[in-house]
Amino acid sequence: MASIKRLREHFRRNSKLLNIALLIFTAYYFIIYSPFSTLGKKQAEVSHYFLPKSLNAQSTLYKPVTVDSLKQRSGDFDLRSLMDLEFPYDPLSSTPKFIWQTHKNDPATDPNFRDDHKLYMKSWQKKLKYDARLPMDSPQNGLKYSDPKNNEWIYYYLNDKDVNDFVENTFANLEPIVWAFKSLPIGILKADFFRYLIIYARGGIYSDVDTTLMKSLPDWAGNNYQFIEEMVKNPADRFKYKGPDTTEEMPPAYNMLNTPGLVVGIEADADRPDWAEFFARRVQLCQWTIQSKPGHPVLREVILNITSTTLASSSLVSSEIKSKIKFDQDHLQEYKIQNRHKHFQGNEQKTSKNVDGTDIMNWTGPGLFTDTICEYLEYLINNYKSVNIFNKNLNIEHHEGDDDSRKSTKKFHTRIVESFSKLRIDWGFYSLMQRPILIADVAILPITAFSPDVGHMGAKSSNSEDCYVKHHFSGSWKG
Numbered sequence: 001m002a003s004i005k006r007l008r009e010h011f012r013r014n015s016k017l018l019n020i021a022l023l024i025f026t027a028y029y030f031i032i033y034s035p036f037s038t039l040g041k042k043q044a045e046v047s048h049y050f051l052p053k054s055l056n057a058q059s060t061l062y063k064p065v066t067v068d069s070l071k072q073r074s075g076d077f078d079l080r081s082l083m084d085l086e087f088p089y090d091p092l093s094s095t096p097k098f099i100w101q102t103h104k105n106d107p108a109t110d111p112n113f114r115d116d117h118k119l120y121m122k123s124w125q126k127k128l129k130y131d132a133r134l135p136m137d138s139p140q141n142g143l144k145y146s147d148p149k150n151n152e153w154i155y156y157y158l159n160d161k162d163v164n165d166f167v168e169n170t171f172a173n174l175e176p177i178v179w180a181f182k183s184l185p186i187g188i189l190k191a192d193f194f195r196y197l198i199i200y201a202r203g204g205i206y207s208d209v210d211t212t213l214m215k216s217l218p219d220w221a222g223n224n225y226q227f228i229e230e231m232v233k234n235p236a237d238r239f240k241y242k243g244p245d246t247t248e249e250m251p252p253a254y255n256m257l258n259t260p261g262l263v264v265g266i267e268a269d270a271d272r273p274d275w276a277e278f279f280a281r282r283v284q285l286c287q288w289t290i291q292s293k294p295g296h297p298v299l300r301e302v303i304l305n306i307t308s309t310t311l312a313s314s315s316l317v318s319s320e321i322k323s324k325i326k327f328d329q330d331h332l333q334e335y336k337i338q339n340r341h342k343h344f345q346g347n348e349q350k351t352s353k354n355v356d357g358t359d360i361m362n363w364t365g366p367g368l369f370t371d372t373i374c375e376y377l378e379y380l381i382n383n384y385k386s387v388n389i390f391n392k393n394l395n396i397e398h399h400e401g402d403d404d405s406r407k408s409t410k411k412f413h414t415r416i417v418e419s420f421s422k423l424r425i426d427w428g429f430y431s432l433m434q435r436p437i438l439i440a441d442v443a444i445l446p447i448t449a450f451s452p453d454v455g456h457m458g459a460k461s462s463n464s465e466d467c468y469v470k471h472h473f474s475g476s477w478k479g
Helices: 002-015 015-032 081-088 117-127 148-152 160-170 175-183 187-199 224-232 298-313 327-334 357-363 366-383 410-423
Strands: 048-051 071-073 076-078 096-104 155-156 204-209 211-213 260-271 283-287 289-292 325-327 387-391 437-439 442-445 469-473
Touching: 048 081, 048 117, 048 148, 048 298, 076 160, 096 117, 096 160, 096 187, 117 155, 117 211, 117 366, 117 437, 148 160, 148 410, 155 160, 160 175, 160 187, 175 298, 187 289, 187 298, 187 357, 204 283, 224 437, 283 366, 298 327, 298 357, 298 366, 357 366, 366 442
Parallel strands: 048 076, 048 325, 096 155, 096 204, 260 442
Antiparallel strands: 071 076, 204 289, 211 469, 260 283, 260 289, 387 437, 437 442
């Protein structure tokens, strides 16, 4: 009896340490490894991986995937189908309450880790809503949780070693993705690629370390059912168009009231003739902050594009790897990043010394991200009889002039209607937004959500209720 009492006393005294150890083990197991993998840890027999280019009529978007449907031809496995099997997308699921941030080293041990980044990270680590009217280091600022439900969220920080371990273990059954990640020639390309990989595999919110959380997490679009209720309550806000001649309907899940599967925001919307001197796209979507459910098809397509582009363009790809992959020959030139830059067309392989800013924008950055989302949404309206689309901005009056806050999407109404008649979506549909838009399971937020305080393009201040995060533009990817 005495020995049992001593044992109980030992556990009572050390219960806190045991709980901490259990928490660390659980986090490591579920985040670094993938216990729920559909394919399992045993690698299938693959002679070649087939890398498809872009969405087409035969693409598996929402249709169930089976092991028998994976083979492209004898011994060849279609990477898109493998991804669908490994990370299936459930549009009716909830967005996981994970927050993801990453940087090269640990802030606690790296003496060169920037103090301002530590301060910005604090808002995410503590799940605090900061008051933008007060200095961030003010004693009155950020002392309380903005909502007790914020405590349900789990914050994860990964350094470079964690990132490498995560990619190697989580995507072990999708070897071309691991090969591509390791073959990217410079760090910023890897930083871009990782943000897509982490929220594709795990879901939640990714945000750069030079961002500050400004909106209470339960109020974010991806976790707030009232967001959808507000979007769809007025029938006049539904955008109507004539769909394709098909009987194929969107799955019933997409007609149910649910949270969006992917939430993105406008980064730049330069309503000026010289926009191309400053931005990659006329309307450019932000990727320093992204919210998504795991397995979302947009992220799958982004990852496929980066993987294919890297394996075709980087000098770091070995001949052994090249012998295991097969490109879609009809689109082989489109894989090469060299052909996306008018100054460097050709076959010269990319190294760490010849990657420029335009490469970054179109290889892994906002140019590619914007294009992929637009292609995905156009795929939907071309392949399904009807798609739920809500855009309140088309009912807001437009006023010309220098005041961007009085402009509206209605300015482009004629060209928008004309583009939809051809089953295309003109960039004007996303321009001069004052309110969010919803297309199927994708919510696009106005510029203020992720880009407040920029002083132009209709962006409001970070005090606005429309603001989700404040980006400090400090180049966190530089180290």
